Amino acid sequence: MSPAIVTWAGDEETAVVEVSATGAAAQAVHDAVPALLDERVASRLASQDAGLWGEDAAVGDRLGWTDLHTTSRELVERLTALREELRAEGLDHVVLAGMGGASLAAEVITGSLGTPLTVLDSTAPTQVERALEGDLARTVLVVASRSGTTVETDSHRRAFVAALQAAGRDAARHVVVVTKPGSPLEELAREEGYRAVFSADPRVGGRFSALSAYGLVPSALAGVDVGRLLDEAAEIAPFLAEDTEANPALVLAAALAATRPLRETVLLVDAGSGLYHFGAWAEQLLAESLGKNGHGLVPVVVDEHAPELAARGERTLPVLLTPLTDEDAGPELDDVADGARRVAVSADLAADADATEVTVAGSLGGMFLLWQHAVAVAGRLLGVNPFDQPDVEATKQATREFLGGMPSLEPPAFSDSGVEVRAPRTLLAGARTVPDAVTALLDRLDPEHGYLAVLAYLDREGRAPDLLRGARDSLAGRTGRPVTFGWGPRYLHSTGQLHKGGPRHGVFLMITGGAPAHVSIPGRDFDFAELVTAQADADARVLTGLGRPVLRLRVDTPDALAWLTGSLTRRTT
Numbered sequence: 385m386s387p388a389i390v391t392w393a394g395d396e397e398t399a400v401v402e403v404s405a406t407g408a409a410a411q412a413v414h415d416a417v418p419a420l421l422d423e424r425v426a427s428r429l430a431s432q433d434a435g436l437w438g439e440d441a442a443v444g445d446r447l448g449w450t451d452l453h454t455t456s457r458e459l460v461e462r463l464t465a466l467r468e469e470l471r472a473e474g475l476d477h478v479v480l481a482g483m484g485g486a487s488l489a490a491e492v493i494t495g496s497l498g499t500p501l502t503v504l505d506s507t508a509p510t511q512v513e514r515a516l517e518g519d520l521a522r523t524v525l526v527v528a529s530r531s532g533t534t535v536e537t538d539s540h541r542r543a544f545v546a547a548l549q550a551a552g553r554d555a556a557r558h559v560v561v562v563t564k565p566g567s568p569l570e571e572l573a574r575e576e577g578y579r580a581v582f583s584a585d586p587r588v589g590g591r592f593s594a595l596s597a598y599g600l601v602p603s604a605l606a607g608v609d610v611g612r613l614l615d616e617a618a619e620i621a622p623f624l625a626e627d628t629e630a631n632p633a634l635v636l637a638a639a640l641a642a643t644r645p646l647r648e649t650v651l652l653v654d655a656g657s658g659l660y661h662f663g664a665w666a667e668q669l670l671a672e673s674l675g676k677n678g679h680g681l682v683p684v685v686v687d688e689h690a691p692e693l694a695a696r697g698e699r700t701l702p703v704l705l706t707p708l709t710d711e712d713a714g715p716e717l718d719d720v721a722d723g724a725r726r727v728a729v730s731a732d733l734a735a736d737a738d739a740t741e742v743t744v745a746g747s748l749g750g751m752f753l754l755w756q757h758a759v760a761v762a763g764r765l766l767g768v769n770p771f772d773q774p775d776v777e778a779t780k781q782a783t784r785e786f787l788g789g790m791p792s793l794e795p796p797a798f799s800d801s802g803v804e805v806r807a808p809r810t811l812l813a814g815a816r817t818v819p820d821a822v823t824a825l826l827d828r829l830d831p832e833h834g835y836l837a838v839l840a841y842l843d844r845e846g847r848a849p850d851l852l853r854g855a856r857d858s859l860a861g862r863t864g865r866p867v868t869f870g871w872g873p874r875y876l877h878s879t880g881q882l883h884k885g886g887p888r889h890g891v892f893l894m895i896t897g898g899a900p901a902h903v904s905i906p907g908r909d910f911d912f913a914e915l916v917t918a919q920a921d922a923d924a925r926v927l928t929g930l931g932r933p934v935l936r937l938r939v940d941t942p943d944a945l946a947w948l949t950g951s952l953t954r955r956t957t
């Protein structure tokens with residue numbers, strides 16, 4: 385077995401990021417990094433060489449993210465001024481409407497620093513209703529959408545503007561927009577005279593946009609010192625550009641994408657990193673960047689007690705997100721390979737080098753940039769273009785068709801204890817109870833490569849998260865296979881790409897429903913309840929059309945949800 389690897393980068397005093405790899409992950413680093421050095425991949429990426437992913441990959445101008453720590457600087461002063469201005473008017477409650485890359489980073493940044501921010505990336509009517517019931521007189525709505533056409537974000541904007549007007553407010557003074565230059569949203573913002581418009585660098589895609597206006601505007605308005613975040617990224621950037629074996633991005637990329645056989649399940653484990661929901665951000669980055677053309681890694685966000693960690697298979701790579709502490713700062717300075725900077729590779733870790741594991745630690749700004757570089761290089765290793773998401777559109781198109789009047793999916797096959805069950809007859813195989821229907825779905829799991837995705841189109845606030853977490857763990861224990869969890873429609877902008885475009889090994893348990901609530905979307909002929917239903921119907925139809933097994937369970941009352949999750953948990957322990 386190959387010796388363990390640890391590499392880190394930072395100034396003379398402390399490491400700012402650290403990556404280690406053991407077992408098969410260390411072997412992958414030994415095997416793959418030399419070629420990355422020969423091909424000068426790190427320096428070419430840092431200088432935005434679009435040819436790194438092959439002649440045919442339409443990478444075009446998608447590499448603007450590599451120097452955001454420099455180009456975003458100019459935002460800092462403007463944001464500080466705007467925050468002061470808003471505060472002076474009593475506008476101190478920030479709501480962010482944005483899907484996927486337009487909100488995940490801000491959620492991590494503000495959550496990690498304990499700064500309050502309401503992230504609205506749900507179309508569950510009761511959840512939207514609750515957000516609208518906040519103190520509107522104090523609310524600043526940040527509408528973030530690169531394309532400017534995302535239906536959820538547009539619907540949230542419409543609902544908020546109407547609520548602000550109904551509350552007698554000058555709504556335009558409460559709205560701040562982040563979008564790309566020339567988008568329909570930018571045009572609308574100018575027409576409506578919204579408070580501020582931030583034109584974000586069009587060369588930066590959503591999941592690579594943490595350090596752009598998408599991550600920085602809502603965070604700064606909520607109260608974060610975003611200059612510090614850029615400083616942290618700037619500290620690590622030179623190390624990521626170096627064609628050396630100590631480059632932590634090359635080490636992480638190789639550990640992720642060059643194991644033989646490929647460890648296709650990546651367990652993202654928060655081991656006390658202190659970073660809030662970093663796993664959810666990295667999940668989108670991995671799933672959308674690498675999950676396409678039948679290839680990809682399946683990221684699974686878990687805690688340290690997840691059954692998947694106890695039963696690590698041959699194809700599972702645990703990636704532990706750990707805190708960056710002085711004790712963790714790596715070997716003594718004597719071991720430093722490059723005298724000028726504290727960056728080194730050690731081949732003699734005391735750790736159990738046979739167990740395959742990766743650990744990653746870093747400052748928040750450093751972590752964003754490290755992972756983006758690593759995933760871009762992993763795309764090259766896996767032979768995919770990390771900057772497109774070719775399969776996301778299918779569900780958007782089907783959603784439009786359902787909203788345009790296409791009849792909803794089939795009637796339920798049967799109901800059991802308040803749970804409506806829908807699935808193709810071939811999948812149900814005669815099941816007449818919920819537990820039997822779930823067993824029929826799990827029977828479809830490939831024992832070597834399969835994963836189960838639990839997808840919940842439910843109100844995310846309240847008891848649902850706890851109930852579903854327990855059910856997820858139980859299903860993972862019962863099947864011995866990885867179980868991912870995603871809130872709909874949020875996951876459509878994250879793992880949705882992988883479900884449809886990645887390896888054909890997923891089986892899908894979709895849970896929908898909730899209390900009846902009518903929350904209208906001004907100017908549209910559908911409301912939030914119809915929108916969320918259309919989105920679930922659409923994704924189920926697209927997945928089924930691709931031959932993926934999908935079991936749909938509808939629960940309309942809290943009791944039915946509690947019964948369902950109890951039944952999933954009981955059956956599995």
Ligand SMILES: O=P(O)(O)OC[C@H]1O[C@H](O)[C@H](O)[C@@H](O)[C@@H]1O
Pocket residue numbers: 483484485486528529530531532533534537590591672773776876877878
């Ligand atoms: O920023 P927007 O254009 O609204 O897009 C938001 C999200 O939607 C799409 O579905 C993409 O798959 C995501 O990568 C993106 O982050």
